[in-house]
Amino acid sequence: MSATAPAVPPAPTHxxxxxxxxxxxxxxxxxxxxxxxxxxxxxxxxLTIGLAWVFSSPDERPITMSDWATxxxxxxxxxxxGELAGTTTSAQYGPPxxxxxxxxxLGPLALQKWAGVRIPxxxxxxxxxxxxxxxxxxxxxxxxxxxxxxxxxxxxxxWSTAYAQALSNAPDGDPARVAPGDxxxxxxxxxxxxxxxxxxxxEGTLASAESFYGIDATxxxxxxxxxxxxxxxxxxxxxxxxxxxxxxxxxxxPGQPWMWxxxxxxxxxxxxxxxxxxxxxWALMVAxxxxxxxxxxxxGLRSLPRLVPIHRLIWRDWYRQHGxx
Amino acid sequence: xxxxxxxxxxxxxxxxxxxSGLVPPGQxxxxxxxxxxxxxxxxxxxxxxxxxLIVLATGGVLALGGPTWWHVSSVGHFANxxxxxxxxxxxxxMVVHLWGKFFMAAWRGKRxxxxxxxxxxxxxxxxxxxxxxxxxxxxxxQWIGAQAKDGLNAVGVGAYLNVLNPGQMLMWxxxxxxxxxxxxxxxxxxxxxxxxxxxxxxxxxxxxxxGGVKQ
Numbered sequence: 001m002s003a004t005a006p007a008v009p010p011a012p013t014h015x016x017x018x019x020x021x022x023x024x025x026x027x028x029x030x031x032x033x034x035x036x037x038x039x040x041x042x043x044x045x046x047l048t049i050g051l052a053w054v055f056s057s058p059d060e061r062p063i064t065m066s067d068w069a070t071x072x073x074x075x076x077x078x079x080x081x082g083e084l085a086g087t088t089t090s091a092q093y094g095p096p097x098x099x100x101x102x103x104x105x106l107g108p109l110a111l112q113k114w115a116g117v118r119i120p121x122x123x124x125x126x127x128x129x130x131x132x133x134x135x136x137x138x139x140x141x142x143x144x145x146x147x148x149x150x151x152x153x154x155x156x157x158x159w160s161t162a163y164a165q166a167l168s169n170a171p172d173g174d175p176a177r178v179a180p181g182d183x184x185x186x187x188x189x190x191x192x193x194x195x196x197x198x199x200x201x202x203e204g205t206l207a208s209a210e211s212f213y214g215i216d217a218t219x220x221x222x223x224x225x226x227x228x229x230x231x232x233x234x235x236x237x238x239x240x241x242x243x244x245x246x247x248x249x250x251x252x253x254p255g256q257p258w259m260w261x262x263x264x265x266x267x268x269x270x271x272x273x274x275x276x277x278x279x280x281x282w283a284l285m286v287a288x289x290x291x292x293x294x295x296x297x298x299x300g301l302r303s304l305p306r307l308v309p310i311h312r313l314i315w316r317d318w319y320r321q322h323g324x325x
Numbered sequence: 326x327x328x329x330x331x332x333x334x335x336x337x338x339x340x341x342x343x344x345s346g347l348v349p350p351g352q353x354x355x356x357x358x359x360x361x362x363x364x365x366x367x368x369x370x371x372x373x374x375x376x377x378l379i380v381l382a383t384g385g386v387l388a389l390g391g392p393t394w395w396h397v398s399s400v401g402h403f404a405n406x407x408x409x410x411x412x413x414x415x416x417x418x419m420v421v422h423l424w425g426k427f428f429m430a431a432w433r434g435k436r437x438x439x440x441x442x443x444x445x446x447x448x449x450x451x452x453x454x455x456x457x458x459x460x461x462x463x464x465x466x467q468w469i470g471a472q473a474k475d476g477l478n479a480v481g482v483g484a485y486l487n488v489l490n491p492g493q494m495l496m497w498x499x500x501x502x503x504x505x506x507x508x509x510x511x512x513x514x515x516x517x518x519x520x521x522x523x524x525x526x527x528x529x530x531x532x533x534x535x536g537g538v539k540q
Contacts, residue, residue, distance in 0.1 A: 020434035021529065023359055023521025024349070031358035033371075040368065040375040044414055048379055051413075052406035059396060059405070060464040096484035104479040115481030215492035217470075222489065225471040234468045246472060249458070249465045253409075256458070258416050258451055278479035293444045296432035303430075306526055310428035315525035318361040324527035 058251040063230060065220070069197035072229045074173040079227040080193040081167055083123045084160035084186060088226040091123035097222070098122065104279040111279065119218060124160075127223045128193055131205035141192045144185035151184065159184035241266055261285070348518045355518075361525050366429075369422040370517075376415035377510065383408040384499065392495055393462050412454060419447055431523045439516040446509035453502035459494040466491060 069076045082088040086100070094103035095112050096119045103112030121127070129148075135141055148156060163183040170178045175187065196202050206223065207214030224230045231240070239245035247263040249255040262285050271277045295301055305311055312319060386404040387395060395401035423443065432440040458469050470488045477483035487493055 018433055018435075021524055022434070023524055026359040026361065026524060026528075028357040029360045029362075030356060031362060032356065033354060033358075036368070037371050037375060040371045041378065044372060044375045044379055044411065048376075048383075048407055048411045048414060051410040052403060055406070055410070057402070057406040057409040058465065059402065059461075061396070062462065062464050062467050093478075095481075096478060096487075106480070111481040112479050115478075115484035118484040119487055216487075216490045218487060218489040221467060221471055224467065230467065230471060233464070239468055241472060246469075249469075254413055256451075256454060258420065258454070276479070278476040282476055282480045289444075289448055293441050295427070296437035296440055302432070305428045305430040308428055311430070311526050314364045314366050314425070314429060315361055315528070317363050318525050318528065322528065324525075 055253070058249055058253050060250045063224065063233060064200065065197040065202040065224070066200040068224065068227060068229045069194055072227070072232075073194055073198075074167075074175065075227045075229050076194050076197050077175050077190045078164065078167050078173050079223070080128050080190040081160060081164040081186060082226065083128045083223070084189070085157065085164040086124065087161070087164060088123060090121060090127070090222040090226050104276045106276065106279040106283050121219060121222060123222070123226075126219055127206065127226075128189070131196060131202055132189060132192055134205050135192065135196060138192065140188060144188035144192075147185045148189060155184070158182075159186045163187060163190070242272065261288070347515055352518050352521065359522055359524065361528065362522050366421075366425040367522070369418045369425060372418040373415060373422050374510070374514075376411050376418055377506075379411040380408065380415050381503065383411055384503075388499060392460060392491070396463070412457070416450065416454070419450065423447055429523060430526055433523055433526075434520065436516070436520050436523055439513060439520060442509050442513040442516060446506055446513055449502065449506045449509055453498060453506055456494045456498035456502055459488050460491055460498045462491055470494075 065076075079088060083091060086092065090097060092100045094101035095115055095117050097117065098121060099117055102110055105112075129145070132141060132145060148159075151159070159182065162181055163178070163186040166178045166181055166183070167173050167175065175191065178187070193202075196205070203220055204214065206219040207217060234240060234245065235243065237250050239248055239250070244260075244263050244267065246266070247256045247259040262281065265271045265281045265284060266277060271281055274280060291298065291301070383404055387401065387408055390398060390401050395405040426440070426443065455469075455473070459466050459473070470491075473488045474483055477486055477488060486497070
């Protein structure tokens with residue numbers, strides 16, 4: 001290896017506090033960039049093939065509505081009743097789905113509200129009543145739907161709320177063991193809704209409500225997330241929000257470790273008890289990202305590498321031969 | 326003065342001048358580097374680039390069969406495994422590269438934009454990987470989407486970027502985000518070649534006013 005004097009005329013920098021010389025003002029040595037890249041490409045390819053061969057990749061099939069109805073039928077009925085009563089997460093969510101609440105606040109900033117209702121979802125209508133309305137050949141359901149729709153909103157809400165409450169009081173939430181009460185047609189509706197979910201037809205009525213192709217799963221996922229089955233399955237695999245779940249994936253795979261800091265904030269106060277945790281964590285991460293991006297302009301922070309001796313290790317050969325300014 | 330000299334400068338000539346001036350002559354693909362470029366830390370930038378190419382290539386293979394092909398094909402599943410692990414290597418190498426450059430204070434000598442494009446590419450890559458997880462059409466996609474929507478909705482982003490819509494997420498994952506990351510990476514590499522590898526902290530160049538004398 002031979003070092004030669006610089007061939008390119010130096011162009012020293014002129015920033016007031018930056019005395020870094022031009023890279024071309026230094027002697028050079030042979031360096032085969034193309035060879036380095038090819039070797040890196042081959043090395044990474046071999047490592048990738050080896051890891052893929054040995055560890056494969058996770059692919060746990062999605063939960064279907066039929067799975068949900070089979071595994072926890074009472075949860076499906078309770079969720080349907082909750083959608084009609086307006087007590088589920090999606091029904092009370094706020095923007096971008098509805099105006100039931102303002103959503104989260106970032107101090108005085110109502111970012112969620114200001115973004116508006118751009119993906120409108122009426123939980124009772126879109127997630128329960130419309131799918132039920134597409135079932136044909138069921139006279140009892142047809143009559144129940146007609147009675148429900150004909151009733152004043154106050155009456156509908158009273159029936160649905162009473163039934164949702166009765167379900168929560170019933171042993172295991174079992175609809176067959178609900179105390180007698182004035183629930184109107186709601187028990188029929190939720191029972192048929194369970195049947196629709198069991199049949200495997202619910203996804204189609206939700207996803208293809210406005211499109212033949214149905215590539216938008218917003219309604220299906222909002223409904224699924226309103227129940228407890230999805231979260232129960234996720235928590236069983238340590239994917240809960242308070243289980244560092246946002247950086248993990250199913251099975252023993254690395255997931256997204258680069259999201260460790262984002263996930264970390266959800267585990268500690270004040271974020272783990274805040275009603276506005278999502279907005280606060282996002283704001284914090286945006287601020288930290290900007291700090292990282294603008295390190296070159298932040299006094300003190302930009303000088304940190306000079307104080308940490310890692311650079312002495314990286315350039316130990318140069319410093320040994322040439323010393324420091 | 327010839328008639329040629331009298332002609333107004335064409336847009337083509339202007340663009341050619343801008344492109345040829347991006348990198349000093351001989352520095353686009355040099356076969357020599359400053360003598361201080363001797364550490365293994367320098368390899369991680371190249372490894373990141375190599376892994377990115379494999380990520381793109383394996384993503385291209387997955388695109389051949391469509392978004393659900395890998396669920397029903399052993400070949401597709403292996404392609405997905407290659408995509409996953411090359412992405413993991415890509416991020417691992419990029420993080421080492423990033424922190425290596427931090428402790429080298431690699432923004433010195435008018436290299437702030439090089440640092441900024443690198444950090445932005447890192448953040449863009451996180452977004453790309455995130456939309457990839459949402460495009461898997463499996464349980465992970467369901468759960469990650471259900472969780473992530475709250476964060477995005479809370480700051481108003483979710484009104485435009487619907488993580489519960491795998492169609493939108495797939496388009497972002499295979500078109501928009503790779504385009505953004507690709508442009509940033511090319512820009513970053515051009516800046517690296519334009520300014521050269523940052524000299525050691527407190528180093529003195531032989532051609533600098535200090536004369537390169539050992540002190």
